[in-house]
Amino acid sequence: MSDDNPDVWLEQRITRIAGPEDERLAPYRNVRERDLVGREGRFIAEGKVVLNVLLANRSFAIESLLIIENRLAGLKDQIRLCPADVPIYCVSRTTIDAIAGFPMHRGILAVGRRMNPLSVQALIDTLSPTALVVVLCGISNHDNMGSIFRNAAAFEADCVIMDETSCDPLYRKAIRVSVGATLKVPFAQQGPIEAIIETLQDAGFTLFGLSPSGLTSINSVQPAQRTALLLGTEGEGLPPALLQQLQTARIPMSSDFDSLNVATASGIALSRLSRFASL
Amino acid sequence: MSDDNPDVWLEQRITRIAGPEDERLAPYRNVRERDLVGREGRFIAEGKVVLNVLLANRSFAIESLLIIENRLAGLKDQIRLCPADVPIYCVSRTTIDAIAGFPMHRGILAVGRRMNPLSVQALIDTLSPTALVVVLCGISNHDNMGSIFRNAAAFEADCVIMDETSCDPLYRKAIRVSVGATLKVPFAQQGPIEAIIETLQDAGFTLFGLSPSGLTSINSVQPAQRTALLLGTEGEGLPPALLQQLQTARIPMSSDFDSLNVATASGIALSRLSRFASL
Secondary structure, three states, X not given: OOOOOOOHHHHHHOEEOXXXXXXXXXXXXXXXXXXXXXXXXXXXXXXXXXHHHHHHOOOEEEEEEEEEHHHXXXXXXXXXXXXXXXXXXXXXXXXXXXXHOOOOOOOEEEEEEEOOOOOHHHHHHOOOXXXXXXXXXXXXXXXXXXXXXXXXXXXXXXXXXXXXXXOOOOOHHHHHHOOOHHHOOOEEXXXXXXXXXXXXXXXXXXXXXXXXXXXXXXXXXXXXXEEEEEEEEXXXXXXXXXXXXXXXXXXXXOOOOOOOOHHHHHHHHHHHHOHHHHO | OOOOOOOHHHHHHOEEOOOOOOHHHHHHOOHHHHOOOOOOOEEEEEOHHHHHHHHHXXXXXXXXXXXXXXXXXXXXXXXXXXXXXXXXEEEOHHHHHHHHOOXXXXXXXXXXXXXXXXXXXXHHHOOOOOEEEEEEEOOOOHHHHHHHHHHHHHOOOOEEEEOOOOOOOOOHHHXXXXXXXXXXXXXXXXXXXXXXXXXXXXXXXXXXXXXXXOOEEOOOOOOOOEEEEEEEEOOOEOOHHHHHHOEEEEOOOOOOOOOOOHHHHHHHHHHHHOHHHHO
C-alpha cells in the first residue's frame, strides 16, 4: 500500500503548512496542557482507529484534521469520508511535534466537537425495552473512564450515564484509552447520582450497585430486562447511603488483597450482565 | 493518630539527611529514568501499601527506605517491621522531589532486591496438585503487566510465568499499578514461550490460549486440576502457530469493536477459571 506520489485529488484536498507558527494550527497547540482547561465541547482525537469512530458517528462534528505527511497515503479512505468543508492540514514530523508539545507517535490529530448533548432523561428515552446501562459515580481518573467505555462497547452496553463529579470522557487521554469508545457509546453527564438513580428507576430499570461488600455474587445475579450497573470511585466505592437503597453485587475474589481496579471490575460485571454471558 | 513529636526510638532508628546531594541517596536519584537501564535485580517500590507487601515477602530484601518527614508518624508499624540493618533515610519534601526528579505524592520510596529468582521448572515444582497459573507471552506494556498481576492476586492464581520477550514486572510503574502484586504473586521469567509450554505440559497442566478467535467460550471452559491461562500481546495476540497446538478460549463480546484490553481480558478469564467462579 506504499504510495510515494500522492494522487492529485489528495494533494488538492489537503492544505500543506510549513511551520508550527501558522495560526490555523492554533487548536492543536500544546494539546496535553490545554486539555485541562475549558474546551467548549471540543476535543482532540488521536490515531487512525479513533478517527474511524469519529467519522462514523453523526453526533460529533469534525472541525479539522492534522496529519503528518508520511501518513497521508495510508489515510486516503478516511480523507475521502471527511466532509468537504473540513480543513485537512498536512505537516512534517518536526512541525507536529513542536505544535503538540510532545512526540506524536500516531501522526493523526483531529479536532472534534460534540453536538447537542442529550440530558439523562432524553438519553434514557432513546433506549429499547431491553437495555443495559452503565452508571458512574465519581470516576475521576481518565484511564479508568476510557477503559470502562471500552468495556461498555465490547459488551454492547446501550449507554453510559455519569454524575456531575465524574471526569470528562472526551478528555484526550480518555478517548485514546477507550480506543474511541467514548465517541461510540452514547453518554449523558448530569447532576447528582441520586437524581440519576431516580430517573432510571422511573424508567423501569433494576439497579445493581457493584461493591466488594455487595450482597449477591455477580455470578448469581439475574439481569432484568432493563438493568443498570452502578460503579463508584476506586478509593471510596459507592456511597454507603446509596448501597443501602439498592440491590448490591460483588465480584467474588481473594479477601487477602486490595480489590480489583474499577475498570477491570466493570469488564467482569458486564461480561456477566450482558447478553454475551450466555454465549 | 497524629503525632507531632516522634518517639525517641523513632528518631534513633532513622537517619535524617539535609539535602539532595548526599551520596547515600544515590539509589533514589532520577528513579523515573534510571528504571530504564540495568538495575541488577534491584527495584523501587512506592507507597505504604506496596511497602507492606514488600515487608511481608521474604523473597525480597529491602536495601533502604526513603521517607518524607511528614509521613514518619504514620509509618511507625512499617519502621518497626524493617530489619535493624536497613537504613531509613528521612528528608524534606523539597529534597525528595529534587532526588526523584518529579513530585513524589506518596512520600515513601524503598530500594528492594529480588533474591534467588526461581527457574520456571523450580517454580512449577513448588505448586500443589491443584493449581492455576498465568502465562504471558510478549507483554511489553508495564501498565498491562502490573494490572495482570493485580488480577492474578485478586483471583489467587498460584504464579505467573513470563517468556523472555515480556517486560519486567519489577519495573517501578508495574509494581505501582499492581498495588504490590508483583511483589506478592510468585513469578519466573525465562526463555521462549514454547519451552514454557512444554514444561507446563510435562507437569500435567492443561493450557488454554486466550484469543478473540478461541474455539471455546470462556463461559464454557471446564478448568482442569492444573490449569494454565496463556495471554499474548495486545496488538498481535498469541502466535497462530501456538494457538494451533493448544486448546483455545475466547471471551464472547461484540464483533463490532476492538477487542478488550489484555489486562481486562485476564481479569474476566481468571474470574471464570479460578475457584471464585463458583462462589
